[in-house]
Amino acid sequence: MKKAIMVLITLSLVIGGLGSVALTEGGQLINMPRDWVFTLFQYKGLLTVAMLLLAVAALWLSTRNKVFSKMVLSLYVVSILGCTFLINWFAPDFWLRSQQHNASFMSVEEADSRLQSNDDVFVLEINGDARAYPRDWMQLPHIAGDVVGGEDTVMTYCALSNLPMAFNPNMNGQPTDFKIIAQVHNNLIFTDRNSGELIQQVTATAEYSQTELEQYPVQRMPWESFKALYPEGQVFNYEPVLYDHVTLKLFDSALEPHYEGEPMFPTLSLEDDRLATGEQVWGVQVGNESVAVTTEDFTEKNQLVVELSNQKILFVNYEEYQTVAAYFVDDSRDWEVTEVDPYGSHASGKLERVNLYSGMPWMVWSHWFPETQLVNKQTI
Structure with a gap:
């Protein structure tokens, strides 16, 4: 009987431990595959139910047959409750509390x-x-x-x-x-x-x-x-x-x-050494193409144009305001010398802003966009 109870306890703790690690930072410390994290989340309700049923069975059999002491069973109950909390409520409801509806x-x-x-x-x-x-x-x-x-x-x-x-x-x-x-x-x-x-x-x-x-x-x-x-x-x-x-x-x-370039979790490829791992970039993706711009690219001029998926993008470095913006542009003028204010306005109208990924460390940007271009590595 003791062996059967140990099997129930082990299975419940394995399920609880796996779910707890996957749905906290622990999963990334051990470089848990992305698919595992998403799959475990998708079935976290079933995993929780299975863990609790196994735990109830183990507790009932142990109490009935007086296999383990109250101290051991109390520690086991605390462990199961802790796993339940970590899997279902720790990050979203206790630690990192979204303010989507109450900001x-x-x-x-x-x-x-x-x-x-x-x-x-x-x-x-x-x-x-x-x-x-x-x-x-x-x-x-x-x-x-x-x-x-x-x-x-x-x-x-x-x-x-x-x-x-x-x-x-x-x-x-x-x-x-x-x-x-x-x-x-x-x-x-x-x-x-x-x-x-x-x-x-x-x-x-x-x-x-x-x-x-x-x-x-x-x-x-x-x-x-x-x-x-x-x-x-x-x-x-x-x-x-x-x-x-x-x-x-x-x-x-x-x-x-x-x-500074030392990733907190060992889940990045770090294979692209065109820039230092910690260098912050401004990135844009259009279609299946992406480009990253660095501070160095604005050394000689504060406005530059790149082309992605047959769409021209204007990057503007506003030194006075210590900020960079990106806009969609056409071929109607030379945008590298056309004055565009921080609101995107110019003499003939207002430009549409581009979704700009601002401040990402190169090691993260290049991991998610491995085919990215760099301005100083491409012909514009």
Whole structure:
């Protein structure tokens, strides 16, 4: 009988341990395959039920036959409950709490008393309506929702990829409830609890249905630049709870070497050595083609044009505001010398912004976009 009970206990703990590792940072520490993470998440409900049924059977048989002491059984119960918590609620409901539906915002004047001039902010502007999302205040919630310029939006941020991306939260015409799950290959994955979908942030694509989320262009800049450009804008406000302060200190210490080029998790290919692993890039993808731009590319000029999938893209480095933007352009003029202001306007109109991946370390960008071009390596 003892052997049968041990089998039940072992099976339940293996299931619980596997699910707990996959749906926390532990999976990436051991380089768990991406497909495993997504599959385990898809069936986490069944795994939880199976684990609990095995545990109940083991406890009932052990109690009935007096096989193990109360101390051993208590530790086992705590382990099973801990696995249940880690698999189902730890990241989305306790640790990294999305603010898709309850985000609060404040005026520039209010935020100015809490932010420093050089604090990094992510800027979303739609129809003249602007929001700033301070990087430090996005590290824990990862997701903040709002209506901007009349459009439903969610700003997302992955600290490992150093990547802000904004989306229309409605998928296939249906409202969503986005929650953080974990990360794979140093990039955020989140779920829609309404549909059960998983979304990889950097690809903006739902894993199971392959639905592509509609993106809104994001620009990052120092706080002082946002104040100057959008004085009537609103600023995302995040008030951390007590244990959040511990997490933030851990994040800061762990991310420092990561941003210097030593990946926190061993899940990146690191085969592309055209740039230093930690060098931050501005990236654009159009169709199946992508390009990365570095600070060095703006040494001789502040505007440059690249072509991707037969579409010309204008990159502009606004030195005064310490920010870079990208726009779709045509052949109507020489865009490398045409003055384009920080709002995308020029003498004859206003340009459409491109979805810009701002600030990603080269090691992460080149992993997700292995065929990427570099401006100084291509003919423009």
